[in-house]
Each structure stands twice: as structure tokens, then as C-alpha cells.
Amino acid sequence: MVRVEPMVERLWSLGSALRSVFSAGVIDANTWENLEETLIRADFGPDVTEDTVAHLRAEVERYRTTDPRDVQRMLREHLEERFTRYDPTLRLTERPAVVLVVGVNGVGKTTTIGKFARFLRTYNRSVVVGAADTFRAAAVEQLATWAERAGVALVRPDRDRQDPASVAFQTVERAQREGIEIALIDTAGRLHTKGGLMDELSKIKRVIEKLAPISEILLVLDATTGQNGLSQAEAFIEHGGVTGLVLTKLDGSAKGGFVLAVQEKTGVPIKLIGQGEKIEDLTGFTPHVFVQQLVG
Numbered sequence: 702m703v704r705v706e707p708m709v710e711r712l713w714s715l716g717s718a719l720r721s722v723f724s725a726g727v728i729d730a731n732t733w734e735n736l737e738e739t740l741i742r743a744d745f746g747p748d749v750t751e752d753t754v755a756h757l758r759a760e761v762e763r764y765r766t767t768d769p770r771d772v773q774r775m776l777r778e779h780l781e782e783r784f785t786r787y788d789p790t791l792r793l794t795e796r797p798a799v800v801l802v803v804g805v806n807g808v809g810k811t812t813t814i815g816k817f818a819r820f821l822r823t824y825n826r827s828v829v830v831g832a833a834d835t836f837r838a839a840a841v842e843q844l845a846t847w848a849e850r851a852g853v854a855l856v857r858p859d860r861d862r863q864d865p866a867s868v869a870f871q872t873v874e875r876a877q878r879e880g881i882e883i884a885l886i887d888t889a890g891r892l893h894t895k896g897g898l899m900d901e902l903s904k905i906k907r908v909i910e911k912l913a914p915i916s917e918i919l920l921v922l923d924a925t926t927g928q929n930g931l932s933q934a935e936a937f938i939e940h941g942g943v944t945g946l947v948l949t950k951l952d953g954s955a956k957g958g959f960v961l962a963v964q965e966k967t968g969v970p971i972k973l974i975g976q977g978e979k980i981e982d983l984t985g986f987t988p989h990v991f992v993q994q995l996v997g
Contacts, residue, residue: 715742716996718739718742719776719996721735722736722739723769723772723773724769728761728769732769732772733758736757736772736776740958743958744957744962745961745962746959746962746966748962748965750958753776757772761775776996777996780992781992783961783965784961784988784991784992786964787971789988790972791945791972791985793916794916795913795916796882797829797883797913798884798916798917799876799883799884799886799917800884800885800886801886801905802885802921802947803888803890803937803941804921804922804937805934806837808890808921808922809921809923809949810890811887812843812949813949813973813975814887815830815847816983817947817973817983818851818885819850820984820985821883822851822853826882827853827882827883828851828853828883829856829872830844830851830855830856830872830885831856831868831871831873832858832868833866833868833886833889834890835858835861835889836862836865840887844857845857850980854881865888866901866904866907866908868886869886869908869909870908870912872884872886873909874912877913889901899936899940899941906918915942917945918941918942918943918944919943919946919947919973920945920947920969921949922946924948924949924959924960931966938967943967943969944969945970945972945973946963946964946970947974958995972985973986974986974991
């Protein structure tokens with residue numbers, strides 16, 4: 702059966718909705734009500750929405766403006782200021798720079814690694830990918846496909862159910878031996894218990910750190926699942942030493958508010974965003990550009 706609701710959501714655009722809010726010639730009660738509804742629909746969440754609207758109302762009162770276009774400009778400036786509280790810079794200066802990619806199954810973690818490898822290759826960085834999610838044979842084959850498409854080396858398990866930490870070790874060892882600049886390591890997204898998953902991740906980190914420091918631990922989140930996806934990933938944020946977030950499946954117009962909401966809820970910066978299915982559809986996160994796209 703064809704579901705209509707997701708199609709309606711895709712057709713909705715935050716930018717066009719905001720233009721409608723600010724197209725009236727006056728600032729009145731409807732302006733604030735419509736703005737609040739629009740921000741909630743864009744997945745900013747109730748806390749960010751309430752705080753943002755309160756800030757804008759105070760600014761309007763302070764400057765005694767009656768022009769809705771001033772509110773649009775104030776919104777753009779306010780969001781940009783909040784986004785820039787978090788540094789989106791990827792820390793990849795070590796050689797090799799070791800990056801662990803973590804997240805629950807189903808968020809697009811493996812495909813994100815392939816896209817990230819391609820992203821790094823566009824900057825002429827040499828990359829090796831380690832298939833350390835040895836609990837799912839399909840994950841290894843999927844990663845192999847993406848590594849080939851990205852044009853990067855792959856370290857795969859020598860045998861079924863190989864210890865993930867040993868695959869991670871072999872990946873970093875190969876990077877050191879061959880002078881490869883960046884090692885991206887896939888990890889399991891699910892074990893029998895959250896505790897077991899965190900223990901496995903801790904073991905991988907300990908083993909790698911015998912060879913080299915870990916530059917980044919990137920947590921992949923599916924932006925379409927919003928707060929539900931975030932709650933699934935809380936264990937990684939609490940125990941995994943996460944240094945940055947990667948948002949996949951991000952419709953910049955319909956769910957863009959989640960980018961700010963997730964940063965403010967976790968205190969962890971967004972570093973990469975994926976907005977499509979193609980291998981090129983993963984980019985670094987630039988707050989100024991993103992806000993311009995959101996607000997117009």
C-alpha cells in the first residue's frame with residue numbers, strides 16, 4: 702500500500718514556509734504562532750523552538766521594528782550564532798589519522814564510511830577502510846563494495862567472526878606500514894546488550910591505541926528518525942567517547958532543525974551531513990551555509 706504522508710512531508714519546505722510567515726506586512730500574534738509551528742515541524746524540538754521565539758520577540762521589542770523581514774534576518778543571525786557554538790572541524794592531522802565510525806544498525810553507517818572515504822579522496826588523502834563489523838557478514842561485503850567505488854584500500858576479516866579489535870589493529874597497522882594517511886574503521890551496531898556493545902567498542906579503542914591515537918569517533922545518526930534515533934544512540938554518546946556526529950538522510954528543508962537540536966542536546970558537534978544516495982552526497986558541515994539554506 703502506498704503511504705501518502707511521507708510524500709507530503711517531502712514536498713514541504715522550511716524555506717518556503719518561513720517566507721510565508723514573513724510575507725505579511727505586519728508582525729502580530731499570527732506571526733509568532735506560525736513561526737513556532739513552522740520550527741516545530743522542521744524538527745527543532747520544543748526547547749529550541751520556545752527559546753528561539755522568545756529571543757526574537759525580545760529583539761523585536763528592543764528594536765521596535767514592525768517589519769517581518771527584520772524578524773527573518775534576526776532568525777538567521779540567531780540560528781547562525783547557536784550553530785557556531787560548536788566546532789565542526791574534523792581533526793585528522795595525525796598520521797595515520799584513525800577514525801572510528803559508530804552507530805546503531807540501520808542508520809546508514811556502512812554507506813557513510815564509503816561516502817566519507819570518497820570525500821577524503823577528493824582532497825587527495827590516502828585512505829584505508831577496516832571492516833571491523835564482523836558480526837554481520839553482509840556489512841563486510843557492503844563495505845567492500847563501497848570501498849571499491851571510493852577507490853580506497855580495504856582490510857577485511859581473515860575468517861568468520863574474527864575479533865573486531867584484531868581487524869581494527871590490522872587496519873591501523875597497514876596504514877602505518879604503507880604510509881596511508883587516514884584509517885576509517887567500521888564497528889558493530891548491535892550486540893546482545895548495550896553493555897556488550899560498549900565493552901566491544903572499548904576493547905577496539907584500547908587495541909588501536911597501542912599503535913596510534915584515535916583522532917575521531919564519529920557517531921552516525923539517521924536524521925529522519927529525529928529524537929527516537931537520538932535516544933537509541935545515547936549509550937554511544939555516554940560511554941563511547943564520541944567526538945563528532947554524522948547526520949544521514951537529511952532533508953535540509955524538512956528536518957533541518959534536528960541539526961541544531963541534536964547538537965544542543967548532546968553537546969557534540971555535527972561534522973558531516975549526508976543529503977542523498979550518491980557517493981558524492983556527503984559533505985562537511987558549514988554552519989553559515991546551512992543556515993542560509995534553511996532560512997533563505
